[in-house]
Amino acid sequence: MTQANTFPLVRTVGIDGLLITFADTMTEPSNRAALAFRNVIDSQGWTGVLETSASLASAYVRFDPLLLSHADIRSRIDRLLDEQNWYNAPLPSGRKLWKVPTVYGTDLAPQLDDAAAAAGLTPAEAIRRLSQTRVRVLTIGFAPGQPYLGPLAPEFDIPRLKELTPMVPEGALVLAISQFVLFSGPTPTGWRHVGQTAFRCFRPENPQAFVLTPGDEMIFESVSRDELEDIKAGRAESAVCQEIET
Incomplete structure (x- = not known):
């Protein structure tokens, strides 16, 4: 689900990372999206994903390119992004x-x-x-x-x-x-x-x-x-x- 036809924006970080940005400024919805999206990626248990993190308005995924190709993880990320409107997604449980x-x-x-x-x-x-x-x-x-x-x-x-x-x-x-x-x-x-x-x-x-x-x-x-x-x-x-x- 994109916002204003620009976000979410998926960008490559080096040879083993993807940055998923939900806005160019921090707002409650963009931070909610970053936290919720990172939480869902963690819950997937994808083999080859080494690390995730969330910033003010972005989620980061680091992966092992020997176990998970760039094309494969990008395809998975894109499918997840299309599943729902992340800007009003539920926040992670256990808070x-x-x-x-x-x-x-x-x-x-x-x-x-x-x-x-x-x-x-x-x-x-x-x-x-x-x-x-x-x-x-x-x-x-x-x-x-x-x-x-x-x-x-x-x-x-x-x-x-x-x-x-x-x-x-x-x-x-x-x-x-x-x-x-x-x-x-x-x-x-x-x-x-x-x-x-x-x-x-x-x-x-x-x-x-x-x-x-x-x-x-x-x-x-x-x-x-x-x-x-x-x-x-x-x-x-x-x-x-x-x-x-x-």
Whole structure:
């Protein structure tokens, strides 16, 4: 099922990869399509498929050309694309909803006021809207286990900063271009630091080091600084997790 007679677009990546792109920008439907399509490919169990992944609006398939010819996998991909409208396909099952306590603003997240002004809102209204928004893990990338989350409401389609912030800590919630990123480790960034959590996206000590999976959902609930300190001290949970019913 194509969109505007252009998408989905299937392109070759090297000698052993195909990239299936559902739009040239991230939207809820294009991300839904990428996640759903990747999930269905995984469920097929095709011999010769070595790896799949999904980005903001694309799915990637890597295959062994000695076991699965380019013509064969391209034919299979095309048949799958024609089976349904992927832009309203069901999301993968087994997804989780994470409710993450978050301090907005203060010296812990000092760019909240700037982000609110860029969105045309008061800081209090920005906090109210951001803390009540349920966002999807659109993709994992940039750093181990690190999620891009969204989409946020149109007023939060604000640009990145023109200069880098030298460092934000692990658990920083940053905002730009209608998305959140929840940092999995200390890093410089051009995104606005609007919230601070105690959530660890990357836990190398665990068998499943990446805590989040594309398709999971998150709510960053506003809490006080004292509550965040209790979480850091181990007196409260850094997140509440539940299965999403399909």
